[in-house]
Amino acid sequence: MLLQFYAWREARAIGAMEVLTSPVELNYFRERGGPGLIDIVGVIGSGAMGSGIAQVAARFGMKVIICDVDDAILRKGLAIIDKGLQRDVDKERLSEAEKRETISRIRAVTDPADLSSSDFIIEAVSEDLTVKSNLFKRLDQIARPGVILASNTSSISITKLAAVTHRPDRFIGMHFMNPVPVMKLVEIIRGAATTGETFAVTRDLASRLGKTPVEVNDAPGFVSNRVLMPMINEAVFALYESVATPRAIDDVMKMGMNHPMGPLELADLIGLDVCLAIMNVLYDGFNDSKYRPCPLLKKYVDAGWLGRKSGRGFYQY
Ligand SMILES: NC(=O)c1ccc[n+]([C@@H]2O[C@H](COP(=O)([O-])OP(=O)(O)OC[C@H]3O[C@@H](n4cnc5c(N)ncnc54)[C@H](O)[C@@H]3O)[C@@H](O)[C@H]2O)c1
Numbered sequence: 001m002l003l004q005f006y007a008w009r010e011a012r013a014i015g016a017m018e019v020l021t022s023p024v025e026l027n028y029f030r031e032r033g034g035p036g037l038i039d040i041v042g043v044i045g046s047g048a049m050g051s052g053i054a055q056v057a058a059r060f061g062m063k064v065i066i067c068d069v070d071d072a073i074l075r076k077g078l079a080i081i082d083k084g085l086q087r088d089v090d091k092e093r094l095s096e097a098e099k100r101e102t103i104s105r106i107r108a109v110t111d112p113a114d115l116s117s118s119d120f121i122i123e124a125v126s127e128d129l130t131v132k133s134n135l136f137k138r139l140d141q142i143a144r145p146g147v148i149l150a151s152n153t154s155s156i157s158i159t160k161l162a163a164v165t166h167r168p169d170r171f172i173g174m175h176f177m178n179p180v181p182v183m184k185l186v187e188i189i190r191g192a193a194t195t196g197e198t199f200a201v202t203r204d205l206a207s208r209l210g211k212t213p214v215e216v217n218d219a220p221g222f223v224s225n226r227v228l229m230p231m232i233n234e235a236v237f238a239l240y241e242s243v244a245t246p247r248a249i250d251d252v253m254k255m256g257m258n259h260p261m262g263p264l265e266l267a268d269l270i271g272l273d274v275c276l277a278i279m280n281v282l283y284d285g286f287n288d289s290k291y292r293p294c295p296l297l298k299k300y301v302d303a304g305w306l307g308r309k310s311g312r313g314f315y316q317y
Contacts, residue, residue, distance in 0.1 A: 038205055039063060042118030042143075044135065046077025046108070048271065048309065049152055050124035052180025055081045056209050058105040059094075059181075065118060067109050074108045081106065084181050116142050120205060122174055124152040127277035132156060133164045140165035148198055150174035154274060155221045155229075155281035158191035168193035172202045175222060176211070178270060186211040191218050220285025221278060229278045232270075233294050235263035239314070240296040246314045264314040267297075268307035276301045 041057040043050050046068040054066045054077070068074045085102055088094035094102075107114075112135070115121055121143055125131055132151065139149055148170045151161055162171035173189025186206040190199055199215070206213040216223050235249050244252070250262020267275050279293035300306075300313065307313030 038119045038201075038208075040065060040118050040120075042115035042121035043067070043124060044112060044115065044121065044139070045124035045126070045152075046074050047124065047126075048080070048178055049176060049180060050122075051077040051080040052084070052178070053122055053124060053152065053176055054106055055084050055102075056181055056211075058102045059085070060209050062105065064106045065109055065115055066106060067112055067115055070110055074110065078103075078106070078108060084179075088181075112138055113142055115139065116144070118143065118147065120148050120150065120201075122150045122152060124176075127154055127156065127274050127281075129156055129160070132161055136161055136164050136171075140167060146170065148172060148201060150202060152176055155225050155278040155285075157220070157285070158189045158194070158218045162191040162193060169195045170198050172198050173218070173222065174202055174206065175224065177224070184210075184212045185224075186213050187222050187224050188213045188215050189218055189222050190215070221282050225278050226282065228266075229275060229282060230291060232263045232267045232275055233279055233291075233297065236267070236294040236297045239264065240294055268313035268315055268317075270307065271309055272297060272300050272306045272313050 040063045041054075043054045043057070043064060043066045046054070046066050050066060050068070054064045058064045058081075066074070066077065068077060082103065085094060085099045089096060089099050109115070121139055123132065123135060123139070125135060132153065136149060136151075143149060145167075149165060149167065150172050151158060152175055153161070153173060154175065158171065158173040159168075162168035165171060168191060171191055172194050173187070173191070175187035175189060177183035177185050186209075188199065188202055188206065203213045203215070214223075220226065221229060235253070238244060238249055239246060243249075246262075246264045250265050253259045253262045261269070276293055276297050279291060279297070282291035283289075283293065304310055305312045308317050311317050
């Protein structure tokens with residue numbers, strides 16, 4: 001499916017952005033006889049996060065191969081990218097020509113084997129240990145030796161995922177925030193075997209994507225979701241116990257705590273299935289009842305009310 005690649009030199013010259021290459025990244029490839037920089041980024045999963053990561057990488061001059069299970073899902077992912085870039089055009093941050101050029105750097109595929117030419121692979125599939133583990137076993141066979149595998153998991157142990165591959169030293173967490181094109185932070189998580197070089201290459205890649213990397217160690221939920229998700233879960237408990245309406249709960253947190261979004265609005269943006277999966281990882285990982293997911297959250301997920309992506313969550317869309 002889709003789209004012709006630009007030659008690298010042309011891609012570098014496109015748009016207003018300078019493609020910077022750090023000495024760490026140059027070494028990473030020179031030592032392995034590679035092209036000298038991260039040229040092609042593989043992204044697996046074209047949902048909310050994968051499409052955002054692909055958009056940003058292409059926008060910053062990299063070629064992107066994005067993979068999902070079928071063409072219909074990929075089309076949805078590409079539509080998200082198109083909409084995101086169009087927003088930039090409408091706000092005059094991007095010209096129509098730059099938008100076309102950005103899109104032309106993205107190739108969409110359904111066979112993970114097509115990620116074999118990637119210089120760096122970012123996984124953004126569903127938050128499920130079995131799904132991710134099976135996928136990483138496969139990616140380990142597909143990716144060239146030395147290529148770093150990164151997971152955008154919100155909470156699952158990087159050490160555990162790394163251990164299913166033969167390259168735990170070249171495995172790392174690269175946790176982008178939603179929506180990826182807007183949010184500055186990338187939480188970079190070292191697994192037990194992640195090398196300093198892997199960390200440095202990943203940190204520099206995040207910077208090249210215009211993001212601010214923050215280093216954390218591997219623990220359930222890392223920092224972001226260990227702090228955020230119990231707050232969201234508590235907001236769901238407040239609703240469950242009829243303390244207030246969804247709007248009132250969100251208003252209290254927005255106006256009272258200066259949060260830009262209320263916790264229930266944010267849960268709908270993140271996806272209630274993702275929130276539940278993260279709470280389960282915290283609950284199992286810490287073995288502590290304070291992380292038990294609210295029954296109402298489970299009920300909504302069972303009903304298929306997953307938030308914005310399904311048209312209904314705590315609010316209707
Ligand atoms: N939603 C958020 O706010 C958020 C924020 C940060 C991190 N994350 C994490 O990012 C990851 C993706 O989340 P999302 O919100 O984009 O989910 P999503 O449900 O929107 O998309 C997941 C995509 O993965 C695809 N997929 C599943 N199995 C696959 C496989 N074997 N091969 C290829 N594609 C496969 C699905 O078809 C789907 O398109 C999760 O690990 C999640 O925890 C999510």
